Amino acid sequence: SQQGEEDPQALSIQEGENATMNCSYKTSINNLQWYRQNSGRGLVHLILIRSNEREKHSGRLRVTLDTSKKSSSLLITASRAADTASYFCATDEKAAGNKLTFGGGTRVLVKP
Amino acid sequence: EAGVAQSPRYKIIEKRQSVAFWCNPISGHATLYWYQQILGQGPKLLIQFQNNGVVDDSQLPKDRFSAERLKGVDSTLKIQPAKLEDSAVYLCASSLDLVGAGIYGYTFGSGTRLTVV
Numbered sequence: 602s603q604q605g606e607e608d609p610q611a612l613s614i615q616e617g618e619n620a621t622m623n624c625s626y627k628t629s630i631n632n633l634q635w636y637r638q639n640s641g642r643g644l645v646h647l648i649l650i651r652s653n654e655r656e657k658h659s660g661r662l663r664v665t666l667d668t669s670k671k672s673s674s675l676l677i678t679a680s681r682a683a684d685t686a687s688y689f690c691a692t693d694e695k696a697a698g699n700k701l702t703f704g705g706g707t708r709v710l711v712k713p
Numbered sequence: 714e715a716g717v718a719q720s721p722r723y724k725i726i727e728k729r730q731s732v733a734f735w736c737n738p739i740s741g742h743a744t745l746y747w748y749q750q751i752l753g754q755g756p757k758l759l760i761q762f763q764n765n766g767v768v769d770d771s772q773l774p775k776d777r778f779s780a781e782r783l784k785g786v787d788s789t790l791k792i793q794p795a796k797l798e799d800s801a802v803y804l805c806a807s808s809l810d811l812v813g814a815g816i817y818g819y820t821f822g823s824g825t826r827l828t829v830v
Contacts, residue, residue: 631815632815634818634819636818636819636821641826642823642824643717643804643806643821643822643823643824644756644804644806644819644821645821646818646819646820646821649816649817649818651815689755689756693815700746700758700761700768700769701746701758701819702758703748703755703756703757704755705754705755706754706755
């Protein structure tokens with residue numbers, strides 16, 4: 602079963618716009634991670650946010666975590682065509698021993 | 714540093730045949746994972762190793778899937794016999810973390826795309 606569920610499932614934006622996607626999960630976590638997957642490729646780790654953190658930045662990426670609502674968001678600012686990819690959240694559950702459970706992903710299309 | 718290496722990149726087999734995938738993780742990474750990713754879905758964990766021991770294989774269909782990590786480095790995943798529903802991308806990942814640490818992310822290989830016909 603999937604722990605994290607992303608919303609929306611698909612997103613289409615113009616280059617230069619911001620893209621926001623959300624992730625909800627069900628059980629207590631050690632950390633939550635976001636990954637990017639380009640078509641036909643493996644996943645690339647973007648950001649890890651621990652359960653005691655509320656916000657984290659990396660370049661044009663901003664991740665928030667609200668453990669009371671069991672939700673996280675990923676914001677990509679000033680999007681580029683190269684940001685076109687699927688984005689997955691993955692949760693490291695406290696009871697599960699450092700293994701990640703992935704959601705179904707958000708497919709982002711950035712139009713030039 | 715070198716990434717996670719996987720081979721082959723693509724494989725097409727007939728149902729009931731056998732297939733094996735190989736993974737070489739990043740040097741020094743203690744934990745290794747095999748994931749199955751069906752088209753349009755997120756990756757699903759099959760098995761987790763720490764060094765050469767199995768930590769979790771609860772989602773591995775053991776009647777047909779097997780995996781090993783000899784000497785705590787390379788790993789192989791085997792399917793015997795394959796079914797049509799095994800068509801997927803098989804991803805290997807490794808992490809610097811020990812089980813329960815939750816400090817580092819995973820590094821994924823490019824995967825093996827398996828088509829069962």
